[in-house]
Amino acid sequence: MTQKVSLTRYLVEQQRVDGLIPAQLRLLLEVVARACKRISFAVNKGELGDVMGAAETQNVQGEVQKKLDIIANEVLIEANEWGGHLAAMASEEMEGIYVVPNRYPQGEYLLMFDPLDGSSNIDVNVSIGTIFSVLKKPDDHPGVQEADFLQAGAKQVAAGYCIYGPQTTLVLTVGDGVAQFTLDREQGSFVLTQENLRIPEDTKEFAINMSNMRHWDAPVKRYIDECLAGKEGPRGKDFNMRWIASMVADVHRILTRGGIFMYPWDKREPEKPGKLRLMYEANPMAWLVEQAGGAATNGKERILDIAPTKLHQRVSVILGSKNEVERVTSYHTEK
Ligand code: AHG
Ligand code: MN
Ligand code: MN
Numbered sequence: 001m002t003q004k005v006s007l008t009r010y011l012v013e014q015q016r017v018d019g020l021i022p023a024q025l026r027l028l029l030e031v032v033a034r035a036c037k038r039i040s041f042a043v044n045k046g047e048l049g050d051v052m053g054a055a056e057t058q059n060v061q062g063e064v065q066k067k068l069d070i071i072a073n074e075v076l077i078e079a080n081e082w083g084g085h086l087a088a089m090a091s092e093e094m095e096g097i098y099v100v101p102n103r104y105p106q107g108e109y110l111l112m113f114d115p116l117d118g119s120s121n122i123d124v125n126v127s128i129g130t131i132f133s134v135l136k137k138p139d140d141h142p143g144v145q146e147a148d149f150l151q152a153g154a155k156q157v158a159a160g161y162c163i164y165g166p167q168t169t170l171v172l173t174v175g176d177g178v179a180q181f182t183l184d185r186e187q188g189s190f191v192l193t194q195e196n197l198r199i200p201e202d203t204k205e206f207a208i209n210m211s212n213m214r215h216w217d218a219p220v221k222r223y224i225d226e227c228l229a230g231k232e233g234p235r236g237k238d239f240n241m242r243w244i245a246s247m248v249a250d251v252h253r254i255l256t257r258g259g260i261f262m263y264p265w266d267k268r269e270p271e272k273p274g275k276l277r278l279m280y281e282a283n284p285m286a287w288l289v290e291q292a293g294g295a296a297t298n299g300k301e302r303i304l305d306i307a308p309t310k311l312h313q314r315v316s317v318i319l320g321s322k323n324e325v326e327r328v329t330s331y332h333t334e335k
Pocket of ligand 2: 114117118247
């Protein structure tokens with residue numbers, strides 16, 4: 001019988017054989033996975049637990065928080081604060097950074113997360129997820145401050161997401177390709193189900209919220225118009241469309257069978273570069289996609305090269321199958 005490889009074993013081997021994961025990072029990833037397991041069980045309770053619907057609060061982005069946004073945020077903080085592997089955390093649901101309380105030892109890593117991505121899908125029983133990104137704290141000063149988080153995505157040391165769908169699946173990179181783990185509920189552990197995920201370079205599937213079409217910029221409109229023209233148009237092939245409204249679920253589909261995902265800048269809020277957040281949505285997803293052979297840009301530059309200036313900074317996102325992302329990017333850059 002072929003032995004199943006648990007997440008724990010995978011991480012131990014990555015540490016031992018490849019030296020890719022220092023012990024502290026390994027602990028961090030185990031703890032994040034454990035927190036995701038708890039969130040998964042909370043999600044599954046649905047109406048049977050007190051987890052559905054809106055809370056009576058707003059987050060720093062001015063969005064009404066769902067109960068699960070708050071629960072997932074608390075689970076991640078409680079799980080991660082005592083292990084000694086972290087200096088601080090930052091989250092979509094918290095305005096400032098959360099410094100590890102001084103009753104616990106301070107570690108050298110910084111953890112950022114979108115505790116619950118796709119919140120509008122919670123109450124309608126559609127896939128949602130948790131997205132996370134790990135950085136190393138700069139070691140040139142004691143203590144930790146918000147500025148320590150403002151590192152380009154290329155500096156990430158680990159990134160991933162957990163999707164709560166028909167299965168609960170954890171997808172992870174530490175810079176050595178992308179691995180996928182499925183939660184075995186009977187065993188209570190994540191089991192390696194796919195190694196070295198690859199995104200096909202070409203695709204016939206795009207994901208964008210079409211209801212915003214009238215607000216888009218010309219390059220995005222041109223690209224989608226060409227897709228919609230199908231076989232008879234300049235692309236010479238028919239395209240299919242998907243939009244789940246959970247970035248996690250849209251990116252998971254793209255990592256599984258290819259595609260392009262876009263949440264571009266639009267005229268509704270012209271002062272904002274986009275809807276999605278750079279530090280805990282775009283950066284981790286961009287790194288996963290690149291590690292799987294895809295590409296990720298904001299239309300002008302590689303997402304991972306953007307120098308952040310704010311924790312909750314927004315960004316325009318175009319990611320997925322390489323040739324399509326390059327095409328949309330070229331429409332933005334050509335004169
Ligand atoms: P969140 O639930 O963390 O606020 O993120 C939702 C994001 C993203 O997951 C998704 O792609 C997008 O918002 C959907 O936005 P629209 O409802 O504007 O399509
Ligand atoms: Mn999100
Ligand atoms: Mn969220």
